[in-house]
Amino acid sequence: MKIAIEGCCHGHLDSIYSSIADIEAKNNYHVDLLLICGDFQAVRNERDLQCMAVPNKYKHLGGFYKYYIGEKTAPILTVIIGGNHEASNYFWELFHGGWVAPNIYFLGNAGSVLINGIRISGASGIFKGHKFNKGYYERQPYNQDDLRSVYYIRESAIRQLSLLPPSSSSSSPTTIFLSHDWPLNITSYASPSNLNQLLRKKPHFRQEVSEGKLGSPPLMGLLQVLRPRWWFSAHLHVGFDVQVWWETQEESKQADEEKVANPDEIIIDDEFESGPAKDITLVQNPTSIPPPNKNPDEITLDDLDGDVDFDVAAPPAPLPPPPTSGSIDPLPLNKVTNGWLTHFVALDKCLPQRKFLEVDPTPTTTDTTASSPPMQHIPISSAAQPVLTFDPHWLAITRAFHSHISLTRQQKPFPEETTAREMVARELEWVKANVREEGRVPVGDVQQFVRTAPGPDGGGGRWEQPPPYSNPQTEAFCRMLMMDNFVNREASSS
Numbered sequence: 001m002k003i004a005i006e007g008c009c010h011g012h013l014d015s016i017y018s019s020i021a022d023i024e025a026k027n028n029y030h031v032d033l034l035l036i037c038g039d040f041q042a043v044r045n046e047r048d049l050q051c052m053a054v055p056n057k058y059k060h061l062g063g064f065y066k067y068y069i070g071e072k073t074a075p076i077l078t079v080i081i082g083g084n085h086e087a088s089n090y091f092w093e094l095f096h097g098g099w100v101a102p103n104i105y106f107l108g109n110a111g112s113v114l115i116n117g118i119r120i121s122g123a124s125g126i127f128k129g130h131k132f133n134k135g136y137y138e139r140q141p142y143n144q145d146d147l148r149s150v151y152y153i154r155e156s157a158i159r160q161l162s163l164l165p166p167s168s169s170s171s172s173p174t175t176i177f178l179s180h181d182w183p184l185n186i187t188s189y190a191s192p193s194n195l196n197q198l199l200r201k202k203p204h205f206r207q208e209v210s211e212g213k214l215g216s217p218p219l220m221g222l223l224q225v226l227r228p229r230w231w232f233s234a235h236l237h238v239g240f241d242v243q244v245w246w247e248t249q250e251e252s253k254q255a256d257e258e259k260v261a262n263p264d265e266i267i268i269d270d271e272f273e274s275g276p277a278k279d280i281t282l283v284q285n286p287t288s289i290p291p292p293n294k295n296p297d298e299i300t301l302d303d304l305d306g307d308v309d310f311d312v313a314a315p316p317a318p319l320p321p322p323p324t325s326g327s328i329d330p331l332p333l334n335k336v337t338n339g340w341l342t343h344f345v346a347l348d349k350c351l352p353q354r355k356f357l358e359v360d361p362t363p364t365t366t367d368t369t370a371s372s373p374p375m376q377h378i379p380i381s382s383a384a385q386p387v388l389t390f391d392p393h394w395l396a397i398t399r400a401f402h403s404h405i406s407l408t409r410q411q412k413p414f415p416e417e418t419t420a421r422e423m424v425a426r427e428l429e430w431v432k433a434n435v436r437e438e439g440r441v442p443v444g445d446v447q448q449f450v451r452t453a454p455g456p457d458g459g460g461g462r463w464e465q466p467p468p469y470s471n472p473q474t475e476a477f478c479r480m481l482m483m484d485n486f487v488n489r490e491a492s493s494s
Contacts, residue, residue: 001032001033001386002030002031002032002359003032003034003035003359004031004035005037005232006036006037007234007239007347007348007349008037008039008234008235008237008347009036009039009040009041010041010085011040011043011060011064013067014063014066014072017074020359031076031359032076032077033076033077033078033386035078035120035232036080036081037081037083037178037179037180037232037233037234037235038084038086038179038180038235039083039084039180039234039349040080040082040106041062041064041087042064042080042086042101042106043061043064043065043087044065044090044454044455045061045065045453045454045455045462045466046061046462047462047464047465048087048089048090048453049061050463050464050466051087051089051090051142051147052085052087053088053147053148054085061456064100065455067101068100069451069456073103074101074103075103077103077105077115077386078103078104078105079113079120079122079178079388080100080104080107081122081123081178081180082106082109082125083126083180083234083235084151084235088150088151089140089142089465090453092150092487093452093468093470093474093487093488094471094474095108095136095474095487096474096477096487097111097447097477098447098449098471098474098477099449101449102449105443107120107122107178108124109125109136109154110122110157110158110160110161111394112161112393112394113388113389113391113394114388114390114391115387115388116386117174118174118175118176119164119165119176119391120176120177121178121391121394122179123157123161123177123178123222124151124153124157124180125153126152126153126180126181126216126235127153127217127218127219128149131149132153132154133154133155133411134149134154134406134409134410134411135154135156135407135409135410135411136154136405136406137407137408137409139468140466140467141464141465142465154411155218155411156404156405156406156414158219158221159401159414159420160397160398161222161226162221162222162225163397163400163420163421163424164394164397166225166226166227167226167229167340167342168227169246174229175226175228175229175230176230176231177226177228177232178231178232179216179219179231179232179233180235181233181235182215182233182236182346183215183216183219183222183223183231183233183344184212184214184215184216184219184220185213185214185215185220186223186244186344187205187209187215187242188212189243189244189344194240194241194242195209198238201238202238205236223244223342223344227340227342228342229340229343230342230343230345231342231343231344232345232346233346234346234347234348235346237349238346238348239347241344242344243344244342244344245340245341246340246341388442388444389440390435390440390443391439392432392438392439393424395431395435395439396424396428396430396431397424397427398483399427399431400420400424400426400427402483405486407486431481434482435480435481446476446480447476447477448472448476449473450471450473452469452470467491468490469488470485470487470488470489470491471488474487
């Protein structure tokens with residue numbers, strides 16, 4: 001199974017799918033899964049544009065509506081998250097996740113699913129400190145303030161995501177995390193050459209990078225708690241990748257006690273998964289050696305917009321609590337370790353000669369010096385077709401936190417970490433007992449795509465915001481978990 005990862009989409013699905021088809025023909029392989037890291041712009045009609053926070057000159061329908069009304073069908077299973085340029089009214093309909101069009105699945109405000117055994121989790125939106133601890137109070141029609149705050153990530157989403165099972169050097173599930181924002185100060189893990197390359201492309205990042213303020217504080221907290229194998233982001237419109245190594249306190253103590261003959265030696269345990277899973281490469285270039293030439297598989301399109309997203313984090317927000325199973329610390333660059341690593345990869349938007357999409361990228365060097373460790377392979381099931389199922393752990397977290405979701409500005413108090421983990425453990429038992437396949441039920445068995453809003457020119461009042469719609473997919477999800485549906489409860493699904 002081959003996976004493609006896209007940065008900012010900005011509504012240009014036709015170009016993305018067409019270019020992937022060209023890559024497939026050129027390389028004689030098939031891409032099975034596409035992941036998109038926000039600014040998807042699921043705009044169904046002109047009225048949806050009035051719920052998207054962009055200057056008027058960028059309010060264009062784009063190509064998504066063709067997939068929504070059935071004129072076209074996505075040729076690849078596509079999983080998306082939201083960014084800060086979205087039809088926020090449509091994503092709110094699918095707060096818990098759902099199909100925005102056939103074969104295009106939105107992870108929700110925050111969410112996690114399984115695809116052939118891979119846990120793919122994500123957080124929609126961007127960080128703003130003054131909105132982080134608020135509830136989900138925004139309602140249609142949005143005023144100018146709500147039009148922006150509706151896509152700011154909230155503490156409740158981070159707390160829920162922090163309760164997913166973390167990765168470790170011996171854990172079997174492969175984990176991929178998607179975010180629009182970058183984790184705070186992720187650039188501190190870059191080699192000098194890699195960092196200089198970034199600052200040459202984006203010189204206005206220099207102050208934020210030097211002060212450690214570039215990115216989202218709660219996402220760095222999540223990175224330190226979940227430690228996924230791969231983390232993909234977009235938003236800042238530049239390609240960038242680093243590796244973050246992890247070690248346990250026990251490994252750190254052993255390293256201090258043992259004498260290492262070669263101080264530059266790196267010992268890597270690459271036995272990531274036991275069992276019959278087949279290793280399919282999804283490999284990034286070593287971060288310390290920038291590719292000397294343009295990736296021949298990189299997609300280059302015409303400049304699609306001149307908008308520049310750059311939201312520097314506000315003062316740090318509370319980070320998720322560390323897991324109870326022991327402390328894990330990120331390692332300084334090049335430190336000797338028996339641990340494992342997270343590949344962080346940021347992708348660009350659709351611009352000429354820019355790195356905004358990767359299809360199973362291959363290394364440009366085999367150097368394995370201390371500053372350039374061997375590449376990490378992701379074990380992926382060899383099943384012919386990707387199968388999207390619910391993640392039982394996320395279903396349990398959703399049930400556990402359902403009563404703690406606030407629909408007003410004032411956020412209800414959250415349970416303490418120990419209590420929260422006990423709640424999730426109880427709900428996981430409920431999920432295994434009450435949901436088919438112990439929670440690993442195929443998503444399509446529960447949620448089927450339904451058009452809730454008309455297509456272009458189908459509803460009149462094109463310069464007005466649309467009414468709220470109740471989405472049958474959200475209703476079905478809540479029925480499966482026996483939860484009250486709080487999303488647009490005043491609206492009709494018709």
